[in-house]
Amino acid sequence: MRASRRILVLSHHGRAVAGGATLADAALAAGLAERGDTVDLLFFEEVLPDWARATWRLLLYPWAAARAFLRRHGEARYDVIESTAGDAWVIDLLRACSPDRAPCSRSVPTAWSTTARSWMRSAGGARGGRPAW
Numbered sequence: 001m002r003a004s005r006r007i008l009v010l011s012h013h014g015r016a017v018a019g020g021a022t023l024a025d026a027a028l029a030a031g032l033a034e035r036g037d038t039v040d041l042l043f044f045e046e047v048l049p050d051w052a053r054a055t056w057r058l059l060l061y062p063w064a065a066a067r068a069f070l071r072r073h074g075e076a077r078y079d080v081i082e083s084t085a086g087d088a089w090v091i092d093l094l095r096a097c098s099p100d101r102a103p104c105s106r107s108v109p110t111a112w113s114t115t116a117r118s119w120m121r122s123a124g125g126a127r128g129g130r131p132a133w
Helices: 020-034 055-076 089-097 111-126
Strands: 006-010 038-042 080-082 105-107
Touching: 006 020, 006 055, 020 038, 038 055, 055 089
Parallel strands: 006 038, 006 080, 080 105
Antiparallel strands: none
């Protein structure tokens, strides 16, 4: 049996967006939870003040996500931080400076990109070469 992991998923989108990356991040979190992992999914609304809109959201989100990570890390001890858009760079900096560097893997590609690579390999293999894009 596979050991359960504690996973932090950073989604630099609003929870109310009815499509695209928001749904992909929610589906990824749900799939991981179905496997038995504990998943914290952070959208804009979970970490940013109400006044933060438009470009401010994108600028502040990595810092706000790092703040949430620090607040939760003592009790959570994440095994994996999933950040497709690279929003974990502040967390990476803070962890590098920390005397308590508990092992933690960081996943940049999502399940979608892994699936896409697998599909491209099989599509290319079926034709005896690389996929024709």
